[in-house]
Amino acid sequence: MILLQSPSRFLLQILQTRVLSPDKGVDLDCYSVEFDDVRYHIQYLMKYPQFLLLSISLPAPPPETVFIGGLPVGALEAVKAAYGSVVQILDPPKDGFNLTMKLNLLKIPRDEDLRQALLVKIASVREVVLGAPLRLILKHLASKTVAPDVDALVALVHRPRESFFLVPQAEKVTVVFPMRFKDSIDTALATSFLQEIVEARRAAGLSNAPPCSWSPSPPLELKGAPSEALMANAGFVTFLIFPRHVEGRKLDKTVWNLSTFHAYVSYHVKCSEGFMHTRMRRRVESLIQALDRAKPEAEKSKKTLQGKSFKRLSLKESRNNSKS
Amino acid sequence: MDPAASRPAVVIDNGTGYTKMGFAGNVEPCFTVPTVVAVNESFLNQPRVSNKGNWLAQHSAGVMADLDFFIGDEALSRSRSSSTYNLSYPIHHGQVENWDTMERFWQQCIFNYLRCDPEDHYFLLTESPLTAPEHREYTGEIMFETFNVPGLYIAVQPVLALAAGYTTSKCEMTGVVVDVGDGATHVVPVADGYVIGSNIKSIPISGKDVTLFVQQLLRERGEHMPPEDSLEVARKVKEMYCYTCSDIVKEYNKYDKEPSRYIKHWTGIKPKTGASYSCDIGYERFLGPEIFFNPEIYSTDFATPLPAVIDKCIQSSPIDTRRALYKNIVLSGGSTMFKDFHRRLQRDLKKIVDARIVASDVRPEGTVKSQPVEVNVVSHPIQKFAVWFGGSVLASTPEFYAACHTKAEYEEYGASICRTNPVFKGMY
Numbered sequence: 001m002i003l004l005q006s007p008s009r010f011l012l013q014i015l016q017t018r019v020l021s022p023d024k025g026v027d028l029d030c031y032s033v034e035f036d037d038v039r040y041h042i043q044y045l046m047k048y049p050q051f052l053l054l055s056i057s058l059p060a061p062p063p064e065t066v067f068i069g070g071l072p073v074g075a076l077e078a079v080k081a082a083y084g085s086v087v088q089i090l091d092p093p094k095d096g097f098n099l100t101m102k103l104n105l106l107k108i109p110r111d112e113d114l115r116q117a118l119l120v121k122i123a124s125v126r127e128v129v130l131g132a133p134l135r136l137i138l139k140h141l142a143s144k145t146v147a148p149d150v151d152a153l154v155a156l157v158h159r160p161r162e163s164f165f166l167v168p169q170a171e172k173v174t175v176v177f178p179m180r181f182k183d184s185i186d187t188a189l190a191t192s193f194l195q196e197i198v199e200a201r202r203a204a205g206l207s208n209a210p211p212c213s214w215s216p217s218p219p220l221e222l223k224g225a226p227s228e229a230l231m232a233n234a235g236f237v238t239f240l241i242f243p244r245h246v247e248g249r250k251l252d253k254t255v256w257n258l259s260t261f262h263a264y265v266s267y268h269v270k271c272s273e274g275f276m277h278t279r280m281r282r283r284v285e286s287l288i289q290a291l292d293r294a295k296p297e298a299e300k301s302k303k304t305l306q307g308k309s310f311k312r313l314s315l316k317e318s319r320n321n322s323k324s
Numbered sequence: 325m326d327p328a329a330s331r332p333a334v335v336i337d338n339g340t341g342y343t344k345m346g347f348a349g350n351v352e353p354c355f356t357v358p359t360v361v362a363v364n365e366s367f368l369n370q371p372r373v374s375n376k377g378n379w380l381a382q383h384s385a386g387v388m389a390d391l392d393f394f395i396g397d398e399a400l401s402r403s404r405s406s407s408t409y410n411l412s413y414p415i416h417h418g419q420v421e422n423w424d425t426m427e428r429f430w431q432q433c434i435f436n437y438l439r440c441d442p443e444d445h446y447f448l449l450t451e452s453p454l455t456a457p458e459h460r461e462y463t464g465e466i467m468f469e470t471f472n473v474p475g476l477y478i479a480v481q482p483v484l485a486l487a488a489g490y491t492t493s494k495c496e497m498t499g500v501v502v503d504v505g506d507g508a509t510h511v512v513p514v515a516d517g518y519v520i521g522s523n524i525k526s527i528p529i530s531g532k533d534v535t536l537f538v539q540q541l542l543r544e545r546g547e548h549m550p551p552e553d554s555l556e557v558a559r560k561v562k563e564m565y566c567y568t569c570s571d572i573v574k575e576y577n578k579y580d581k582e583p584s585r586y587i588k589h590w591t592g593i594k595p596k597t598g599a600s601y602s603c604d605i606g607y608e609r610f611l612g613p614e615i616f617f618n619p620e621i622y623s624t625d626f627a628t629p630l631p632a633v634i635d636k637c638i639q640s641s642p643i644d645t646r647r648a649l650y651k652n653i654v655l656s657g658g659s660t661m662f663k664d665f666h667r668r669l670q671r672d673l674k675k676i677v678d679a680r681i682v683a684s685d686v687r688p689e690g691t692v693k694s695q696p697v698e699v700n701v702v703s704h705p706i707q708k709f710a711v712w713f714g715g716s717v718l719a720s721t722p723e724f725y726a727a728c729h730t731k732a733e734y735e736e737y738g739a740s741i742c743r744t745n746p747v748f749k750g751m752y
Contacts, residue, residue, distance in 0.1 A: 001436050002391055009437055010354050030350045033331050035441040182443060183472050267435050270442070273470045274431055275390045278424045 004264055006256045007123035008034060011054070014042055015119045018052060019108055035263045037160045038126055041097060050106045053090075055097035056125055059160040064226050070098045071129065072157070078132040082121060099129060124256075130157075131255040137168050138246045138254060146170050153224045158259055163229060167221045173241045174221050177261055178232035181269075189269045190234045197237075210239045237261070326725070328474040333446040333719040336433060337481070337712040338426075340415045340507025341531060341658065343396075344712035345433050348448070348719035353712045355437050357396030361425040362409035364392040395432040404595065417530075418452035418508035420459060427466050434471065442471035446728055448719045450481050450711055453512050453524050457743040464742030468734045475728035476742070477719070480519060482512035483747050484714030485656035489702060498645060499652030499702075500634060502669070503711075504616070504659040506531040509630075511637045515645045519747050525637045528626050529619055531659035534566070534612045535559045537622050541611060547603035550594045557592060561605055562612055567663035569610040570671070572618075579607060613662040617672060631672035650677065653701045656710040666703035674699045 010032045018028075028044040036059050043053040061067050069076075070093070079089065079101070086107045093100040103122065109115050121128075133156055140147045146168050155163040167174040179194065181187040194214045201212050213219075214237050218230045221238070239258070246254050257264070332347040338359060346353035394402050394409070403409045414426040434442050447467060451460065460478055467476045482501035489496065497517040503510045511525040539558035542549065549557055565588050569575040579586045588609070591602040615622040616630040628636075638649045653673070655666055677697050684694060706713050718724055729741050 001432070004435075004439070008439060010439070013355070030352070030354075031332060032347055032350075032354060032438075033445070034439045035444075037331070037444065186472065263441070266441065270435070270471060271391060271431065274427050277427065277466070277470055278390075281423065 003257070004260055004267065006127045006252075007120045008032075008040070008126065009123075011040060011042070011125070012119060012123035015052075015122060018044060019105060019115065019119065034126065035266075036158060036260075038130070039097070041094065050104060052103040052105060053094070053100060054103060054122070054125070055094045055100040056129060057097040058099075058130060059157055059162075061157045062155070062161045062163050062229065064155040064229060065157045065163050066133075066155075067157075073133045074136050075099070075129045075132040078128050078135065079125075082128050083118075086118065087122075101125075127252070127256050127259070131259045134166070134259055135251065135255045137166060137173060138241065138251060141168070141170075141173050141241065142243055142246045142251065144170050144243055153221070155225070155229070156259070159262055162262075164258075164261075165222055165225060165229075171242070175239045175241060175258055176219060176221055177237045177239075178218070178229065179234035179237060179262065179265065180232050181234050181266070185273070186266075186269050187234050189272055190265055193265060193268060193272070194235060194237055208244070210241050210245055212237060212239045214238075326474065328444055328446060329725045331445055333448055333724065334434070334438060334440060334442075335448045335712060335715040335719055336430070337450045337484075337709070337715060338415060338420075338429075339505050339657075339711075340413075340418055341505065343429070343433065344709045345438060346712065346716065347438070348716045348724075350716060351706075351713070353709055353716075355396075355433075356709070357437070358400065359413065359415050359429065360395065360399050361412050361414060361429050361432075362394045362399035362403045363412055363425065363428070364408050365410055393428055393432075395429050395436075416507060418505065418510075419455065420462075423462055423466070427470060430466070430471070442467075442473050445473070446475040446477070446719070446725060447471075447473045448477045448479055448715050448724075450479050450484060450715060452508060453480055453482055453510055453519055453521070454526065460742045460745070461739040464729065464734065465739045468731060468739075473731065475725065475730045477724065477728045478742060478745065479715055479718065480745060480747050481711045482510065482656070483514060483517065483519065484712075484718065485654055485710045486514055486517075486714070487718055488656070488706065488710040488714035489652075489654055489704065496652055498648045499654050500638060500649050501654050501656055502630070502634060502660065503656045504530060505657040506659065509657075509659075511630075511634050513637055513641045513645070513649055514747075515642070515648075517747060520641055520645075521748050523637055523640050525633050527619075527628070527630065527633055529615055529622070529630075531562075531657070533615060533622060534659060535562050537615055538562050538566070538608045538612045541608040542603065542605075545606075548601055549592070549603050550596070550601070553592065553595060557590060557603075561590060561608065565605055565609050566612040567610060568613045568617075568665045568668045570664075570668060572610070572614060575610050576607065613665065617668065629672070631669055631676060634669075634673060635676045647697060650697050650699050653699070654710075655701065655703055655707050658708050660703075661708055666701040670699060670701040673701070 014028070027046055028042065030042055032040045034040070038059065039057040041055040058072075066073055076089065079087065079099070086104055088102040088104065090100040090102055108118060133154070137147065137150065137154065150168055152167065154166040154168065156166065157163050162178070162180065164178070165176045167176075179190060181190050198212055198214050200206065201209055214235050216235045218225075218232075219236055219238055222230060222236075241254065332349050335346055335348050335353075337344040337353075341359065342356050343359045344353040344356050346355065393399075399409070399411065403411045412422060412425045414420055414422045414429055420426050434440060449463060449467070451463070463478060464476060467473045482503055485501045485503060486497055486499050489499075498515050501510075501512045501514060503512065507530055509527045509530045511527075513520045513523050535555065535558045538561055539554050542558060542561075543554065586606075586609070588605040589602055590605055591600060593600050611621070619629060620627045634653065638646055641649055653669070655669075660666070677699055681694055681697065704710070733741050
């Protein structure tokens with residue numbers, strides 16, 4: 001797995017089993033937590049067999065981002081547009097959650113492909129809700145305009161109390177990620193990983209990809225941002241998104257990849273650590289083998305059946321031992 | 325307060341056959357996947373050439389290949405459709421054998437299935453009662469070094485299985501756990517939450533052997549099935565049709581009188597040609613699970629039936645715990661799911677116990693009549709993932725966070741903090 005997938009496996013699995021075998025009558029009430037502190041709660045009661053309640057809670061927003069009624073700008077409209085009549089939004093949401101949706105299982109289409117597409121879409125609720133403001137801005141970019149009521153610097157939440165920044169313009173959108181890691185090893189790995197990304201972008205095959213740059217200090221675009229948002233121990237990554245990156249079907253993918261960029265980097269940092277451990281283990285094993293081979297024949301102790309080893313003493317030696 | 329403690333802990337129960345994973349506080353695991361990894365190791369065997377360009381290609385192939393692997397059902401289907409992937413089972417007989425693939429397996433569990441950030445959650449992992457301290461250290465090392473978890477608790481499977489019964493009835497932390505998994509069968513006496521380590525009995529017959537025995541029976545009768553698929557068919561037959569009978573001879577008679585009622589049919593599709601085939605499923609329905617009660621029909625070198633092993637285990641336990649142990653025999657693991665397994669076990673065990681009491685009563689010097697011993701085999705519907713459920717219950721209590729090894733402790737003392745588990749008090 002190289003990229004994180006948009007639909008949540010957990011939601012998709014539950015939805016599929018519920019929709020495909022509705023007669024399996026068991027109450028369901030379970031929680032799940034995803035990266036960046038997105039939480040889900042799914043509830044299904046036998047009393048109301050056609051409804052399924054899905055609640056989602058978002059990471060706590062930092063002060064510079066705009067939330068309306070506990071949701072990012074345009075999230076409600078995005079949910080309605082994405083799911084249509086299948087979903088009914090409950091107001092107020094369940095305690096401790098930002099959004100509660102009531103899914104009407106009877107309205108899910110019977111056709112195999114349509115149904116699967118809709119279920120995948122519901123499982124990607126995170127992308128729809130959290131990515132709504134980003135999608136709005138990128139949609140305007142696709143038509144080469146700037147939304148009328150938008151600031152020069154937009155902050156969007158992507159992790160608890162952390163945000164990334166957008167500078168929307170008619171020709172391009174500049175996206176800046178302040179990268180923060182808790183662990184010092186992670187920070188070092190992430191820094192070199194990000195520099196490697198910038199390097200890889202220069203390769204000939206990727207000339208159409210969004211230009212990106214990395215700098216240890218805040219770039220000029222972030223002049224108006226609050227100072228605590230400018231503290232980043234792994235530097236700042238800047239992407240330039242052009243209209244060609246958000247044409248038609250590319251839009252969804254771009255929205256998802258941008259809004260989970262931090263999780264992507266963190267996943268790969270963990271993978272590299274795992275890979276390094278594998279290499280280290282292999283190296284230690286080969287060194288131990290080399291040491292074993294280097295032992296002179298006489299020193300080799302006799303192995304017993306139990307895997308224990310002990311040195312056989314000759315008669316003379318044992319006599320010496322007993323004297324001393 | 326630690327922000328990670330406000331989120332539910334991640335509970336992963338790695339079994340030989342299946343891995344159960346999910347979040348604490350839920351009733352069911354989020355995912356149950358086969359413990360198998362399909363790795364692409366084609367890049368490892370390439371000849372080493374000093375050519376610079378080739379090195380670069382090899383390097384990038386290697387970098388990609390370390391992410392090019394699948395786990396669970398995906399791994400099984402990938403390895404079937406292409407030959408670039410090799411299947412690797414990281415756990416054998418309840419013990420982790422291959423740490424590289426185990427690390428990868430955990431990586432996918434965390435990032436691809438549960439999709440959580442390991443830095444945000446406490447972790448509860450499980451281990452079989454016979455795990456070596458070194459293995460526990462290794463687990464701790466991987467969890468703290470690679471995944472940076474804030475806290476880790478390595479629980480002992482039978483104790484969790486007992487804790488699972490805790491909510492279904494009353495709190496009872498004394499009992500014998502009969503854990504029949506896919507790769508290992510253990511009989512573990514637990515007194516007041518402490519494992520009596522010297523009395524753990526394990527027998528070399530487990531779920532996998534039932535599968536192999538069913539396969540052998542099907543093959544010997546000459547059922548037409550493709551050889552490459554036969555193990556898979558046997559596994560499905562075991563999971564869907566096998567049950568425990570009370571008497572083999574009666575059961576044979578039943579089948580012979582009314583074959584149409586008892587003999588099932590299996591239809592499948594040959595993977596190579598796509599043609600369909602079908603075979604009959606007869607006596608193996610009850611003969612499969614019978615190997616726990618009459619092992620001599622399956623293997624020649626092990627002939628002690630499971631009830632006798634349990635009895636021996638309890639008889640060698642401290643005398644003041646024996647009655648309590650007989651009273652609470654808890655089943656756990658997927659291979660105890662056969663219908664009426666617990667009835668048969670209880671009946672056979674009761675027979676052994678009663679015979680002993682009768683024998684002691686007829687002795688002339690015994691003027692005191694002994695009290696009858698209550699034998700009770702507890703069975704509950706969540707048996708299949710009882711260990712996971714116990715973990716979920718345990719990890720949702722506030723005391724759990726205090727019992728964990730934390731990252732700070734690990735950095736202070738090293739992996740040795742994971743060596744011991746308090747439930748083995750006095751063992752090491």
